[in-house]
Amino acid sequence: MKIVLTFDIERDIPGVFNSYFGVKIGLLKILKILDDFNIKGTFFCTGDIIEHLPEYVKIIEHKDHEIACHSLNHERLNQLDYSKCRQLIYQNKKLIENLCQNSEIIGFRAPYLKPPLFLLKILAELGFKYDSSISSPRNLKKYQINGYQIYEFPPSNSNVFFRFPVNLQVFSNWIFKKNLDILYFHPWEAIDMRALIFNQLNLFNKCKNLLIRPDRWINTGDKFINRLRKFIKEALSEKVEFVTLKDLINYKEKTLT
Ligand SMILES: [Zn+2]
Numbered sequence: 652m653k654i655v656l657t658f659d660i661e662r663d664i665p666g667v668f669n670s671y672f673g674v675k676i677g678l679l680k681i682l683k684i685l686d687d688f689n690i691k692g693t694f695f696c697t698g699d700i701i702e703h704l705p706e707y708v709k710i711i712e713h714k715d716h717e718i719a720c721h722s723l724n725h726e727r728l729n730q731l732d733y734s735k736c737r738q739l740i741y742q743n744k745k746l747i748e749n750l751c752q753n754s755e756i757i758g759f760r761a762p763y764l765k766p767p768l769f770l771l772k773i774l775a776e777l778g779f780k781y782d783s784s785i786s787s788p789r790n791l792k793k794y795q796i797n798g799y800q801i802y803e804f805p806p807s808n809s810n811v812f813f814r815f816p817v818n819l820q821v822f823s824n825w826i827f828k829k830n831l832d833i834l835y836f837h838p839w840e841a842i843d844m845r846a847l848i849f850n851q852l853n854l855f856n857k858c859k860n861l862l863i864r865p866d867r868w869i870n871t872g873d874k875f876i877n878r879l880r881k882f883i884k885e886a887l888s889e890k891v892e893f894v895t896l897k898d899l900i901n902y903k904e905k906t907l908t
Pocket of ligand 1: 659661721725761762763
């Protein structure tokens with residue numbers, strides 16, 4: 652069984668906060684865990700992070716993880732027209748390529764997992780090899796109307812379940828039954844989001860997030876970090892192989908030739 656750990660590198664819940672505590676604090680804790688177990692992950696970075704915190708993206712690259720694209724400023728691409736969307740993804744890719752000159756940038760994930768129907772056409776035109784935005788494989792046909800050869804790696808909608816307040820074993824048992832799972836996380840999950848919501852938002856937004864959106868704070872911070880460490884340890888003991896999405900592409904290309 653293979654697991655891909657993917658991380659969307661962006662602001663602390665785009666659209667809610669404008670801060671970067673997740674990248675400045677949480678990301679380093681995540682990288683330490685991956686280092687400790689000597690496994691590599693795939694990191695989808697927004698252009699916004701490249702512009703504001705390039706040193707953190709360089710750390711990811713230096714540790715030989717895969718760097719991929721996640722749009723310029725976490726836009727809702729499905730609400731934009733073709734040329735605007737293409738321009739944002741192009742700028743995102745160029746910013747990353749200029750910063751990470753030792754990395755080949757071949758992957759993309761749409762913000763909010765909401766890709767426009769023409770996304771695969773744009774990705775093919777811009778030299779990408781894969782997308783990881785379409786969480787429901789049943790919907791894949793809708794996006795392939797133009798027949799563009801972009802691999803799709805559906806992200807598993809599991810990050811909230813990962814932090815769901817039940818025994819982690821329930822989650823692990825569910826994941827280990829599969830042949831392949833692409834888990835996705837964010838650096839802000841590795842910081843205490845309840846404290847951030849409490850300290851930074853006005854009373855209305857504070858109540859809204861604490862009461863209606865527990866997925867934005869439940870088991871974040873040290874609890875998330877401890878869960879991630881425990882999950883990886885258990886997966887390795889079950890002989891799970893951790894790979895990057897680029898590894899999967901290389902494997903597919905090798906078996907096709
Ligand atoms: Zn995102």
